Amino acid sequence: MRTTPGTGRAAPTNRRITSYDVARAAGVSRSAVSLVLNGRADGVISAENQHAVRAAAKRLGYRPNRVARSLRDRRTHLLGVVTDVTSGPYGGGMITGATIRAAESDHLLLVMDARGRQQDEEAIGALLARQVDGLIIAPGSLCEWRPGEAFGQVPGILLDATDPDGRATCVVSDEVGGGHAATRLLLDAGHRDIALLTGLPAQVATGRRLAGHELAMSEVGGACRVITCGWDIDDGLREGARLLDGPDRPTGIVCANDRVAAGVMLAAARAGVDVPGELSVVGYDDDPSIAAQLDLSTIGLPHRAMGERAVELLLAAIAGQRLEPGELLVPAPVVERGSVRAR
Amino acid sequence: MRTTPGTGRAAPTNRRITSYDVARAAGVSRSAVSLVLNGRADGVISAENQHAVRAAAKRLGYRPNRVARSLRDRRTHLLGVVTDVTSGPYGGGMITGATIRAAESDHLLLVMDARGRQQDEEAIGALLARQVDGLIIAPGSLCEWRPGEAFGQVPGILLDATDPDGRATCVVSDEVGGGHAATRLLLDAGHRDIALLTGLPAQVATGRRLAGHELAMSEVGGACRVITCGWDIDDGLREGARLLDGPDRPTGIVCANDRVAAGVMLAAARAGVDVPGELSVVGYDDDPSIAAQLDLSTIGLPHRAMGERAVELLLAAIAGQRLEPGELLVPAPVVERGSVRAR
């Protein structure tokens, strides 16, 4: 019986409704309440009492205490997320996708913002202490992340990151496919004289996109100029100008990202070269505040789908399925706009 | 004693370390472990035993189970967040700020993505079932949000949203101050012939920025053209062109946001009007992929500070402090770049 008042502890300011309150109101036992509310009552509890329980629960506004249930089940239905993506302008879509997919299975996201490997370890520790059922690590922008001590205590996934040792399960955008698709956009429009402005080699994405690009070129038996450029509008402006003023101007340029593409388009405008009339341009990222504005054909980053896939994998692993090491590639959507013209 | 094996329940796949394990390893009682690890041991537990406990805890990798603690304390140290901001490109900073400030006080964010009033109520219910200590509602982009039934069960704050009934505590950007500052940027540079391109009146921000603008103009005893424009680059392009081709061209234009400003600058370029030489332009939002690129002077959105303030207020409320109804205005940072020139 819990009729005795709390012993010596500070009295709760405003006690919440518990299953005991519902049981008393419905004139049944707590087990009956649990049975009814969890759908295990049929053939066990009389229809009459079932109704009484439901009515009482509703009237009282009873909400089963998930903390108590978690303690008992040794399962919190909580997914821990360590991320840096909320800071940046993009990538929030991963959180959105993850949240939504998780909610569909009655799971919630416990989010920690962290930057730097040291803090990551602490963050994971904090999440583990909260008894999260699984872990998602999303440091942002396809970086490398080497799992440490704490990672591995529960099922865990790397999101938009790769494990250099190849032991972890990673969900990443298909950069090779994206690079291939970007180039294919130009190839399929009949272009053969193509230049590629790549990002910085330090970034994982750069090499992969380049590989996809080369694959596409090899499919048509062609070759093209590859220029290490950078990620910013200035870089695109500089290299774009050089390309357009040079001896043999390409008819199409594949850019490292949309900012670079914007720079190229600006250079073209200055040089009096019409896009897409005389020059076709392809970007990457589908940057929300650039690509649509510039009517730029580009390759999107499937952030939301990545978040969804990560949660799906994680939930399966929590359910006991084995987590395969390696990378799960999420296809990058091709966004066709008006900056490419057939020739 | 818990020496008897679990009764009939599915055995935990990999039992975690509990305080009992630590106690046994250190040769003391569980209470001793609790006392030591919570800093209540001095003068109660021998230094020798204290050391033994700490050593054992470290060696075993003991992490106190926060779920159990939450159940006992009736306090989860969890802050529920209902938001839509992760979807959009901006506003993620609010989550970042909130996460960081919360973490400083050993609190974590439980995030639910929701759009639409109906789902909000459900989301809050789910969060309440998780026994969150407080609630933050951040529907995004300064909209109106009327608290429903569930809101109010625990301390709650509206973030980047206002309560039309004025009952809730809201944390919002100081839009009046921002509008004032934007105009002041031009006024202080000596401009008197100023045009204002406002956003759509349906948005709360529009009216407030306008009020700030008018306040600034009244300070110098001036008046100016106010033109309802919109939020996009096209709108800026259209209205900018009209203004520049018109009879008396202004020397400065305050824009609804950075996208509109970009449109205006584009119109200026087309009309052969030099910015800032012949025309000064001010934007709003400090849009990360526009403002810096265009060297645009603008007013920032203090997203991160807002998230921080919301958590601070919430934690204070959870600690027992009264939550004052009304709006807490977070100052909007003035970002001076090169698009304004003195005349």
Place this chain on the structure above:
DNA sequence: CTGTTAGCGCATTCAC
């Protein structure tokens, strides 16, 4: 068909 019991892991009395 119902009510009682036990225990999830923790912190806190209160006897020893």
Place this chain on the structure above:
DNA sequence: GTGAATGCGCTAACAG
């Protein structure tokens, strides 16, 4: 100084 007992709210097993 320490250890046994208690209860947070819940559910599953078991005895009535």
